[in-house]
Amino acid sequence: MEPIISIFNLGKYYGDKAVLKGVSLDVYPGQIIGYIGPNGAGKSTTVKILTGIIRDFTGEVTVGGKDLRTHAGDIKRMIGYVPELAEMYDLLTPTEYLDFVGKLYHMPDSLVKERSEKMLDSFSLLEHKHQRMDSFSKGMRQKVLIASGLLHNPSIVILDEPLSGLDANAVIMVKELMQVLKQEGKTIFYCSHMMDVVEKVSDRIVLIDRGDIIANGTIDELRNDTSDSLEQIFAKLTRSGNIAGKADAFASALSAKDTGHE
Amino acid sequence: MNKLLLALVMLPSLLWKRMGADIAQLRAILDVKLMLDDRKPLNVGRRQNEQKKPRKAMTLLGMFIFFIVGCVYLFPLMVFADNRIMGLWAFLTLFLFMLTFSLITDFANVLVDTKDKIILFSRPVNDKTIFLSRMLHIFIYLFRMVFPMSLAAWGFIAYSMGWLAALLYPLVILLLVFMALFFVNGTYLLLLKVVKPARFKEIINYLQIAFSVVLFSTYYLLPRVMENAALQQVSVNDYPWVRWFPTYWLASVFSWVGTVPSVPVDRWLSLLAVVFPVFCLYASVRWLAPNFTGLLSEADTDAPPQKVVKKGGAGRYKRLAELFNRSSEARAGFTIAWLQTARSRTFKMRVYPSFAYVPIYFLYMFFINTNKPMSEVWASLSERSGVYLALLYMTSFVMLQALGYVVYSEQYKAAWIYYASPTSYPGKIMAGAYKAMWVKFFLPLFASVSLFVLYVWGLPALLDVVLALVNVMVFTLLIMRFSYRQLPFSQLEQMNNKAGKGLMRMLLTFLSVGIMGVGHFMAVNFWWLKLLFLLLSSALLWLIWDSFTKTTWDNLEGVEEDM
Numbered sequence: 001m002e003p004i005i006s007i008f009n010l011g012k013y014y015g016d017k018a019v020l021k022g023v024s025l026d027v028y029p030g031q032i033i034g035y036i037g038p039n040g041a042g043k044s045t046t047v048k049i050l051t052g053i054i055r056d057f058t059g060e061v062t063v064g065g066k067d068l069r070t071h072a073g074d075i076k077r078m079i080g081y082v083p084e085l086a087e088m089y090d091l092l093t094p095t096e097y098l099d100f101v102g103k104l105y106h107m108p109d110s111l112v113k114e115r116s117e118k119m120l121d122s123f124s125l126l127e128h129k130h131q132r133m134d135s136f137s138k139g140m141r142q143k144v145l146i147a148s149g150l151l152h153n154p155s156i157v158i159l160d161e162p163l164s165g166l167d168a169n170a171v172i173m174v175k176e177l178m179q180v181l182k183q184e185g186k187t188i189f190y191c192s193h194m195m196d197v198v199e200k201v202s203d204r205i206v207l208i209d210r211g212d213i214i215a216n217g218t219i220d221e222l223r224n225d226t227s228d229s230l231e232q233i234f235a236k237l238t239r240s241g242n243i244a245g246k247a248d249a250f251a252s253a254l255s256a257k258d259t260g261h262e
Numbered sequence: 263m264n265k266l267l268l269a270l271v272m273l274p275s276l277l278w279k280r281m282g283a284d285i286a287q288l289r290a291i292l293d294v295k296l297m298l299d300d301r302k303p304l305n306v307g308r309r310q311n312e313q314k315k316p317r318k319a320m321t322l323l324g325m326f327i328f329f330i331v332g333c334v335y336l337f338p339l340m341v342f343a344d345n346r347i348m349g350l351w352a353f354l355t356l357f358l359f360m361l362t363f364s365l366i367t368d369f370a371n372v373l374v375d376t377k378d379k380i381i382l383f384s385r386p387v388n389d390k391t392i393f394l395s396r397m398l399h400i401f402i403y404l405f406r407m408v409f410p411m412s413l414a415a416w417g418f419i420a421y422s423m424g425w426l427a428a429l430l431y432p433l434v435i436l437l438l439v440f441m442a443l444f445f446v447n448g449t450y451l452l453l454l455k456v457v458k459p460a461r462f463k464e465i466i467n468y469l470q471i472a473f474s475v476v477l478f479s480t481y482y483l484l485p486r487v488m489e490n491a492a493l494q495q496v497s498v499n500d501y502p503w504v505r506w507f508p509t510y511w512l513a514s515v516f517s518w519v520g521t522v523p524s525v526p527v528d529r530w531l532s533l534l535a536v537v538f539p540v541f542c543l544y545a546s547v548r549w550l551a552p553n554f555t556g557l558l559s560e561a562d563t564d565a566p567p568q569k570v571v572k573k574g575g576a577g578r579y580k581r582l583a584e585l586f587n588r589s590s591e592a593r594a595g596f597t598i599a600w601l602q603t604a605r606s607r608t609f610k611m612r613v614y615p616s617f618a619y620v621p622i623y624f625l626y627m628f629f630i631n632t633n634k635p636m637s638e639v640w641a642s643l644s645e646r647s648g649v650y651l652a653l654l655y656m657t658s659f660v661m662l663q664a665l666g667y668v669v670y671s672e673q674y675k676a677a678w679i680y681y682a683s684p685t686s687y688p689g690k691i692m693a694g695a696y697k698a699m700w701v702k703f704f705l706p707l708f709a710s711v712s713l714f715v716l717y718v719w720g721l722p723a724l725l726d727v728v729l730a731l732v733n734v735m736v737f738t739l740l741i742m743r744f745s746y747r748q749l750p751f752s753q754l755e756q757m758n759n760k761a762g763k764g765l766m767r768m769l770l771t772f773l774s775v776g777i778m779g780v781g782h783f784m785a786v787n788f789w790w791l792k793l794l795f796l797l798l799s800s801a802l803l804w805l806i807w808d809s810f811t812k813t814t815w816d817n818l819e820g821v822e823e824d825m
Contacts, residue, residue, distance in 0.1 A: 053681040055815065076684035087675040089598065089751060091605040096597070103594035104683035104691075109580075132605065148679075 002065065004029045004156060004187050005050070010059035012045050012211075019045045021211040022059065029155075032178060032188040034202030036195070036230075038238050042211045043191050044084065047158055050189070051081045063156065077105065080154030084161045084191075086141040090133035094120055094144045097133065098151055105152040112151065119147040123170065138165035146174065150181075157181060158189040163197065175201060199230040209238045264296040267405060271398040281547045282390040291382070291395040296402070299756050325410040327766070331360075332411035336418055346423065347522040350513035351504060353415060354438060358509050360411075361404065361442040366473050369400045370611050373447050374454075374463065376558055377672060383555050393451075393551035401443055408439055426519035434512050437539050441508055444542035451550035454557050462557075463607050471615045511535035586697045591685050592811075595694025599668055599750050600702060608755075609667050613703065616663040620656050620707060648783055650715045650723060654730035655779045657708045661738045662767045664699040671751035680749050681815075688749055689813030695750040696742065696810070700735075708734075725792050726782070732799045733778045739806045741770065747813055 003026035012020040020042045027033050037043050048054040049061065052072045061068040063075040088097060095116060102112030120126050123143040133141055142165045150157065159178075163171050178188055178201055192198050198205060199219055207215040207222075214237055215222055222233050235243060271292070272278075275285045335356050342349030373396050382392060412435050420428035450466060457465050504510050505527070512535045514528035522528075583596040603609050671677075680688060712727045785791040 051682045053678055073684040073686050076682060079682075081682045083678060085675070087673065087678060089602060089671070089673055089676045091602055092598070096601055100594050100598050101679060101683075103590045103597065104679065104685060106590040106684075 001028055003027055004064055005189075006060075006062045007046075007050075008060040010046070010049065010057060010061060012042070012049065012054065012057045018211050020049075020057070023208070023211070023213055025206060025213060025216070027187060027189065029187050030182060030185045031203045032182055032190055032201055034198035034205040035189060035191045035208065036193070036198055036205065036234065037208035041208045041238075043208060044160065046208070047081070047160055047189070047191060051079055051158060052076050077152070078155050080149040080152065080157045082146050082149035082157075082159045082162050084164070086138060086145055086165070088133065088141060088145060088148075090136065090141065093130050093132055094125060094147070095129045097144060098148055101148045101151055107152055115151055115153075116147060119150070120144075122173070123147065139167050139170060142166055143170060154186070156187045156189065158191075160191045161193070162190075163192070163194065195229070195231040195234060205230070207234065207237055214238075263406070264300065264402065267402045268292055268296060270405075271401060278394055281394070281544070282388065283394045283547075284388065284391045287387050287391050288395055288398075291387075291391070292398055292402075295395070295399050324766075325406075328407055328410040329413055332414040335360075335411070336414055339415060339418055339422075343422070346516070347510075347513055347528070348504075350516060350522065351507065351510045354434070354509035354512050355507060357412070357435075358438060358442055361408070361439060362446060362473070364404070364407065365400070365442060365446045366470050367612060367615065369403070370466070370470060371608050372396055372400050373450055374466065374558060379555075379559060383559060389554040389556075390547050390551045393547060393554050397443060397447060400447075401439065404439055404443065408435060423516070423521045424519075427516055427521040430516060430519055430521075434515050434535075437515075437535055438509070438512055440539040440543065441512075444539060444546050448542050448546035448550060451546055451554065454554070455550060463611075467607075467611055467614060470611060471618050473615075505531060508535070508538055511538065582701055583694075583698075586701060587694050589690050591683075591687070591690040592694035592697070595691035595750055596698040597694075599695035599698035602671070602751055603664070603668065603699070603702065606671070608670075608672070612667050613660070613664050616660045617703075617707065619659055620653065620711060648779075648786075650719055651726065651730065651779050651782055651786070653711055654708075654715065654727065655734065655782075657704065657711055658734040658737055659767065660707055661699065661704045661734065662741060662770060664703045665696065665738060665742055666746060666767055667755075668695050668699055668750050669746050669748040669753045670755040672754070674752050674754045677749055677752035680752070686814075687812055688815060688818055689811040691749055692742075692747070692813060693807070693811040696739070704734075725789060725796070726786065729782060729792055729796045729799065730778075732796060732803055733782070736799055736803045736806060737778065739803070739810055743806055743810050747810075747817060749818065 005025070005027040007023055007025040010020050010023040011018065023042070023046065035043055035046070045054065049057050049068075050063070052068070052075065055072070064078055066074055068075055089100075092100065098116040098119075099109070099112055102109070102116075117126065117129075120129050120143075123146075125140065125143055128136070128140065133144060136144075142162070146159075146162060149159075162174055166174065175197070178190070181188060182203075190198065190202060202219070204218055205215070205222060206213055215233075219230060222230070228236075268289075272285075272289055275288075278288060279285050335353060338352030338356060339349045342352060373393075375396075412431075416428060416431050419431055449469070453465055453469065454462055511531045514522065514532040515535050516522045517525075517528050517532055579597060579600045583593045583600070587593045587596050603613070680691060685691060708731065712731075715723050715727060782792075782795070785795060
């Protein structure tokens with residue numbers, strides 16, 4: 001089978017600082033890839049390159065057999081992206097925002113209307129569809145953001161911490177949704193720090209640290225005949241050392257003599 | 263430069279402390295604010311290691327322009343060369359108007375900004391400290407404008423009135439700045455106290471419009487009054503009302519060093535010049551600032567959570583978007599610009615007052631010959647074609663103001679959506695936004711002005727109306743193409759790029775009225791020449807529009823939004 005996303009020797013430098021140091025990765029259609037790594041490991045950078053937001057990189061990226069550098073437009077049409085922080089124009093209503101996004105993807109108005117109604121309904125947002133989003137809670141915004149990412153029916157879905165801020169019911173729904181999308185043959189690129197969720201939903205887990213992929217396999221392969229949880233594997237592989245000791249050290253900073261006040 | 267200015271505003275820290283501010287906190291807040299101003303936020307897709315140099319050049323250019331503007335303010339000093347007190351009064355009054363104008367248009371929302379609500383309001387920082395930090399923050403930027411602007415007059419005063427006057431001059435200017443700053447913001451605070459928090463921002467908006475109307479009309483009338491006064495060799499005694507102006511008090515400060523004759527009345531008034539700013543400062547910090555943040559938070563949460571956008575009329579912008587745009591991206595740009603500008607308070611605060619200027623200019627035409635009866639003025643109007651040309655070209659200010667602010671948003675990060683969308687020419691989205699501003703703000707104004715012009719001057723003016731329309735579009739597009747080549751709502755407005763912008767646009771408008779208006783005026787009696795101009799302008803319009811809509815992603819990244 002041909003990989004749907006093929007990343008070869010991907011590098012990204014800010015001046016002398018390397019954020020990605022030659023990442024290579026193949027993703028096959030219909031898979032859920034759990035993309036994990038410590039803060040600052042290069043996860044978001046990878047995602048931003050894939051979505052065409054960052055256009056300046058080294059190495060090769062092909063999506064659906066097309067080169068990202070020369071066919072960015074076609075690739076962007078294939079991808080649906082739900083970014084990590086709920087950044088959106090919240091003076092608009094969900095309906096207006098989805099309409100705006102639909103136009104950016106050249107979708108006919110009637111289709112946008114039909115899809116957004118259904119999506120908002122399943123997120124129980126239908127009664128809020130004509131309300132400005134500046135009064136929305138974080139979870140409500142996140143739901144609109146998820147809807148806007150899936151609106152154009154992309155074949156690849158990139159989710160960056162999609163569960164943040166969602167209430168328990170919505171979390172269940174989104175997890176279910178990922179399975180449904182997978183069954184429809186969509187590829188899901190799932191970035192998260194919630195190890196238990198990643199462990200459960202992912203077909204394959206890719207661990208990135210300091211700009212390099214340090215592990216890539218199914219959860220069983222990563223366990224390597226131990227009974228470790230993904231959290232423990234993560235801690236081992238990312239060399240974060242004695243975490244409990246660090247927490248103690250942190251707390252002891254507070255008990256140090258307070259000389260700041262007069 | 264900011265470090266120096268920070269040191270300057272912290273000089274009277276004992277005073278700030280006495281007023282109830284926490285000095286360490288005040289300094290920390292200002293320090294961070296200035297630091298943030300100097301750091302350009304990393305916009306979506308912007309390269310991180312972008313050079314800082316162009317920015318410096320821009321700052322220098324800005325200072326140079328302000329210096330030139332300052333030269334214009336020399337005019338009253340020269341006209342009243344024999345009557346120093348009147349000269350100084352007129353000069354300071356012009357200066358005060360400029361400062362107030364800038365405070366109202368450029369810095370309007372700094373005081374009532376609630377962006378740092380979560381960071382500051384949740385910490386043990388008192389209201390006086392927060393209020394003062396905002397005042398001083400504005401002051402620093404005002405100072406950066408005022409300094410180059412006051413240089414020319416400083417030189418002139420040193421040359422013509424002696425070194426004692428020159429020594430006193432910085433103090434007078436400082437008092438003037440304080441007067442404007444605390445008067446305008448004190449008024450805002452007072453309003454915050456007396457009106458319902460939920461309605462506060464709306465009322466501020468109306469107040470701004472009213473403020474601008476008064477300011478602008480005085481601004482137009484003043485030079486004329488001055489000229490007459492100078493011609494007739496008048497003295498203050500002929501116009502006793504002049505003594506009511508705070509700027510007259512400031513002018514009489516110069517009596518301390520004998521620059522202007524020392525009349526007993528004036529000596530008392532000169533004391534007022536010192537007392538009044540201090541009083542404004544004291545009053546606003548002592549009486550108005552307490553509970554400032556509380557009221558502000560309340561004003562911020564005005565939108566009742568269940569605010570539903572009315573369904574009626576919702577189809578209108580969609581139909582217009584369909585009508586005016588061919589591509590889907592342009593429609594997206596049109597839609598978002600239309601909707602956001604209707605709801606963003608910041609945008610409304612900046613753009614709506616600019617509508618006032620055209621009607622004021624219109625009134626000005628009547629007052630230009632104050633000694634004639636109104637009917638005669640009306641009758642003579644139709645003979646003066648320069649008047650309607652200026653009126654037509656004045657409309658470009660509204661367009662410039664709207665276009666200038668359509669790129670800014672506090673949610674500039676939400677612009678990632680453009681970059682993730684399969685749009686190959688972001689220029690199309692920008693073009694959609696341009697059209698939205700054109701249809702929404704420019705067209706109604708221009709249409710009403712044109713109707714009026716056609717009514718008074720008749721059909722022959724039609725060619726002029728069309729030519730002016732094309733020229734204004736060329737002019738505004740040129741500005742967009744070369745200085746605001748950005749996606750709608752994709753930039754963060756910072757103090758650095760805010761300071762003096764409104765004023766600059768006003769000047770640009772005068773420039774456009776000047777250059778194109780005069781060119782047009784010279785051709786006004788030759789229909790074939792106007793036709794030729796029209797052809798040339800239309801060709802130019804087509805070229806610029808084409809290049810604007812074909813803006814690529816690469817074009818966007820290299821552009822600095824400063825002008």
